[in-house]
Amino acid sequence: MNKKRKSQWSQTLQVHVQNQKSLYIFVTVLFMMGVIFGAVIVNTLDPEQKEGLINYLSYFFRGLEQNSIAEPEMAFQHALGDHLKTVGLMWILGLSVIGIPVLLVFIFLKGLVIGFTVGFLVSQLSWKGLWFAFVSVVPQNLLVIPAIIIVSVAGIHFSMLLVRNRLIHHRGTIYPQFVSFSILVTGMAAILLLSAIFVAYVSPHLMRHAIPTVGFLTLHAAYN
Template sequence: MLENKVSGLINRHIKNNFWLYVISLLCIFTGIVMGIYSVRYMGGFEKSDLVSYLKNFATAVNSGDLNYKSILLQTLKNNIPVILAIWFLGLTMIGIPIILIIDIIKGFTIGFTISFIISQLGIKGMWISLLGVLPQNIIYIPCIILSSVLAMEFSLMIFKDRARLQWKSHILVSITSYSMSFLMVSMVMCVGFFMEAYLTPNMVKLVVASFEGILL
């Protein structure tokens, strides 16, 4: 019974916000494509800096000299502000364009990272991308899309209801419900945080060990 109710709520939410999901997804893919193509136009100096960083990371992974707590904290710093920014923008009536820009930037980061690693390491880079970049992003991307849609939906609701005199009386309830939805999204993203901090480095270590010397 409860399962059917939850399923019904999810289906209704997707149906009511279908085009918001399409737009958010298109922005993510646009960012990915932009990230992929930007690697082709990078100068040699920028590429050499990133290759040096990649080599240093591989050295640290291969030697086991990794601070997992530090990686986790950095992961939180990279992702929590994004979720908070989307949440805040959803409380405004002019936040939708910025939310979509955030989606594009998120897609760009993923596309650039994967494209750069593969362009520098070939088939070995493909394995590193598959095991070191994609696992956590399988969680991050749906969460970013869902949070973007929730924020845009709430922003549109405020825009539509602002002319009604009684809308202020239930705004606190609406904000609480909206914030709880973001809290649940953040809890799901925590799985990705721990994967990126504890699982991904060990997966990359296996790849580096299997192709010893590809980066060093």
């Protein structure tokens, strides 16, 4: 029974992606534009802003080395709470007529944050920064980014359907589409649950092992 449900879920997701292929391409390109823009912003920071970020990173590195960061349970609760708030907000936006532009802005900003984070690490630590970004940023985002993009596309599609059915054609119920959208969001929330587990219990160990390669003192040396 579980295998059958998984197969049905996989088929449903494949059909959804195939039917919204052009929208997925558009949203993915928008996300990549955000990543590029975030990396470019790094070069516009003034020395005081860079120094503040460097001090924060040094403090974070020191906390990792001394194993004084948040307990895994607390980190899991924060990560899961943030993910559920994000997915819940995107679900609500998908149910509203004004949700389309907000969802697009959200995707762009998500890419911008990731691009800025990776860009800043690389600008200050060169290949060491790229390695640390690969260890600390990439793994969980391999789950988060696809899930967020899927929820965004589903929300945009449902919002467009809502506009057509309610404001233009005045057709009948769209309850089946609402149920499908909600189920899809729930499935992506489950994926984000896995991401929260990874962030809390696996990612700190990966970053801690990467610190000897990076070294937080390198930040000050690079800045000075």
